[in-house]
Amino acid sequence: MNTFLLEIVTPEHLVFSKQVNSLVVRGVEGELGILPGHIPLVTPLQVAPLSVKVNGETITIAVHGGFVEVHKDKVTVLAESAELPKDIDLERAEAARERAQRRLQTRSKQDEIDHRRAELALQRAVTRIKVSAGKGQQ
Numbered sequence: 001m002n003t004f005l006l007e008i009v010t011p012e013h014l015v016f017s018k019q020v021n022s023l024v025v026r027g028v029e030g031e032l033g034i035l036p037g038h039i040p041l042v043t044p045l046q047v048a049p050l051s052v053k054v055n056g057e058t059i060t061i062a063v064h065g066g067f068v069e070v071h072k073d074k075v076t077v078l079a080e081s082a083e084l085p086k087d088i089d090l091e092r093a094e095a096a097r098e099r100a101q102r103r104l105q106t107r108s109k110q111d112e113i114d115h116r117r118a119e120l121a122l123q124r125a126v127t128r129i130k131v132s133a134g135k136g137q138q
């Protein structure tokens, strides 16, 4: 059987748990494709869509930071939050995107921390909008 178990876990719940054929994640060092038998590794993830192939079908999931751990027969994604397309509230994500864009435009030079927070909020919102629209495939 040419599959491995993928589990996507957040502090709140188990978002996804299935045998899958392959997985593509955006790690901090770039895109990473994982097939069955991949060497074990642990790497931090960016805020980005993750795409997974199950029986020839591609599913995208919004993953907000965290880590991927590749074990022999199992891959675990531990993320601060993660949503399947059907669970994304598009209006909420659009409102979050506008709020973040406003903050980025009106910031003063002193508040670098707020700027970083707004950038991350914008990335989360854009990732949710892409995944919700079915455009998260890499």
Ligand code: ATP
Pocket: 012, 064, 081, 082, 083, 087, 088, 089, 090, 092, 093, 096, 121, 124, 125, 128
């Ligand atoms: P917002 O400003 O709208 O709260 P956020 O990016 O600050 O967005 P997070 O802190 O990443 O939100 O997430 C908090 C919780 O809300 C998580 O459980 C996350 O899955 C959920 N969540 C956030 N935005 C959405 C959305 N647009 N649709 C569905 N669930 C969402």
